[in-house]
Amino acid sequence: MPPKYHTVTAPTPNRFQPVTRSGVIAWEEGCLKCARCVKKDCVYLVYQKRNLDPRQMLDSVDSACMDCFRCVQNCPARLIQKGVNPAYRSIGDSYWTPEILSSLWFQAETGKIPVSGAGYGGPFAGPGFDAMWTDMSEIVRPTRDGIHGREYISTSVDLGRKLMALEFGADGTLVSEAPPLVEIPTPFVFDLLPFSPPKEHILNGLLRAAAGLGTLTVVRESDWRPSYEEYLRSTMFLLDRGGAVAENYLDKLRMVEIPDGMDAMERQAALKRVRPELVIAIRMSLGPVSGSRVEELTEAGAEVVHLAANEFGMEEAKEPLFVKDRLKEIHLSLVDKGLRDQITIIAGGGIAMAEDMAKLIICGADAVSCDIPLLVAMECRVCRRCAQGISCPVELDQVDPVWARGRVTNLMSGWHNQLLEIMGAMGMREVRRLRGEMGRAMFFEDLEKEFSALGEGRRG
């Protein structure tokens, strides 16, 4: 496969032992000293490999054990038990669940996508992104084999304003001026982190990863360090200092973000006067009026809007909608008005897993912005202690940027591969065509109608 389509990953080990779902409890008292102890029969050699991490006082048994229960069932004196690890239950929250965090840690460590046997074990459906399924193709439509590289599936997207038609002069020369586009090879950008310990090294790692992946990282001007200069092409400044920092680098930047406001279009025009090739995104918090605002901006000539929901994927409102539901509405309304193809929509907030990226694109985003998973790739446990100024249990403030780059690259490469799985199953070759393809998804609220009418009709 050409290198262009492939991200190089390498195992990047954890610095801390991950929090595991269950622990092994083995008592010594009452041991019968069998000639052949069941611990010696462990298929995974868990007990042979056991060691204690002195820094965390954690036994490696718990992370190596695969829950086969053979020792539990076979110890004659029943001295071995398993127990749910209370620390596991307490990590994250109801949105950033322990299951999601474990899965992200695995991907960041290995660069592999999570694979397991014995079917699905999770909830039937859920709120947010768990209330939809993606389509697949069989018999009546072919699939695409993207994951094994036999067919190329493009995940590139173009950020910028698009012309609906080209105009030519009488002499056949192109009259229309094509606006600049930034092409990123995968439909995600790295967003501001909603919380983090001092982030000098974290941002350094993110910028390195973004550079390797060809994407962009949103960086506040106030967080900028001169040591990041090498990564300017991967930097998307958010002009929170009025552009004072960014103006030093305008000739090297591909994109910047400006906060939405009355003067947004004027600021865009001002930046364009200095550097016409710069693509400018207008960032706004997602809310019930985002739709009409995006419409206005599109008509006024905006190139890109970045709609940011909160870290649980919710918009700002009294009765907030989830990001996917608001996006559907915005997308369809722009389609109705014939405006959708002119503007690029980046949307984010609550993007936790690779499938969320695919689903939000189906609901109308051109690309997604990703935040907390980038921290989780660096072993963050989403305890949010940093937000209260308490020290980070996994010392995120001191991460080695090279290590962080490896972890984030692994995770996002895994996401890319999983996007290929989803698109391959749907028979799609272009992520650009996945955008807004709601007919190729199934929504809980539609399917569930089957059940709400039950119990009526024929009486037995």
Add this chain to the structure above:
Amino acid sequence: MRGRPKFIFPEAKPVSSRFRYALNKYRVKIDNTCTNCGLCVEICPYRVYAKGSRRPRTPSEHLCVGPSCEKNAFFCVRKCPVNAITVQLNPSFEVLGDRRWTGDLLASTWYMAETGQVPYQNLNYKTGDSGGGFDKLRLLYRANGNGKKRKGSLKNVSLAISLNRSGDNRPKVTIPVPFYLGGMSFGSVSINAMLSRVRAATALGTFCSTGEGGYPDVLMPYDDHVITQVATGLFGVREDTIQRVRIVEFKYAQGAKPGLGGHLLGDKVTPAVAKMREAVTGSALFSPFPFHSVYSVEDHKKHVDWIKAVNPKALVSVKVSTPTDVDMVAVGSYFAGAHIIQLDGSYGGTGAAPDIAKKNIAMPVEYAVPKVHKFLEGEGIRDGITVIASGGVRNAYDAAKIIALGADGVCLGTTDLVALECIRCHHCESGRGCARGIATTDEELTNLMNLEWGTQRVINMYLAWSDQLRTILRRLGMKSITELTGRTDTLVHIDYMKKDEIQGELD
């Protein structure tokens, strides 16, 4: 079945766990104040206790009904003269299972496989904890006017379904139970696990699919009960394997990884597996997706015709997954001449699959079945094809519910593995393979299971299922499982039902 001898079901025989102790929901502890009077051994009707030299032993904790036994006169904790006994929840039990297959569902399936009986020990054997679909649907037994319970012998309730409703001149294959066993290839499961399932299917008068991994010679005595699979990799498919069987199954897709191909890791491709699949030992094997010879319903018909020409007596089954247009796929399959359409929903499957696919791609079978059923009815062709549902059917109640939603029968895989003491750790692929000797080709692990044990465990479980299904039908006032198909009026969804409008009993 007219003209043929009536099918005689096999008998249940007790077969205990292969491991020293069965996994138990409750822990029974006897402390050292015990005087070994032996009263507990004597009074416990569940035979939890056995005599011991210093104090009684508890070899069968999994038979204990737990603290709720308190209401019984024989409650050992109260009866013990020196208060030496405690009964409590087993902390290890909490680690077992997941939202779909709860510890209770696992333990009750193990108990059914051990005894052939419906569990009594306070285990929820009817629903899991997934919060939707089967787990929110309930059977509704409406009061039948006079308020009396329906009576009649369970023996007169028929569970038989026909697998050829097409009216063509091929054999009218009928199975005495409304299910057959789904494909798990040689290579993905051990030969002992595969043979146990095939032998159980034979004893139950039904079928077991080979999966995509060839047709080992040891299956030949059971040819009449084998479904051979033709899947996208065509591994182990030969003219003679198609000619040997009564049903040939095309696997277009599978619920565990809808739209994705199969992948057998190199480690699992042992010399025996490689020979069967005509491949190279140690090389990973990929089944492509899709059939590269099928890009339309017309191509699909050509496929079906091909099998029909190779074996003029075979029925053809088409296994598909559940995309948005699953109804169109079903209609296409009917007009291509398939006898059976198997809808494999996205939450099932046994083999290794990307988590993202298992959770997100294609719809759960609970949605797909009514969609297909109604569409086929609308086209006026529902009676011409057998609809089999699979992918997430875990117990007899799930089976009854999906039939009421519109299927004729179900196809099972995971439940068989659980009967064989699969613990659903989801680590089928790690290390030397399944630590419990089911999904492995490692010789030592394969030998953890013997054939008689495996066969009888699967038979026992399905006998318990059959009893439950007959009981359900009788309570619904039905004499045959075929009456239940599409009777959505026998179901309610507990999130949407209007309690005051429901007259009858929920189950």
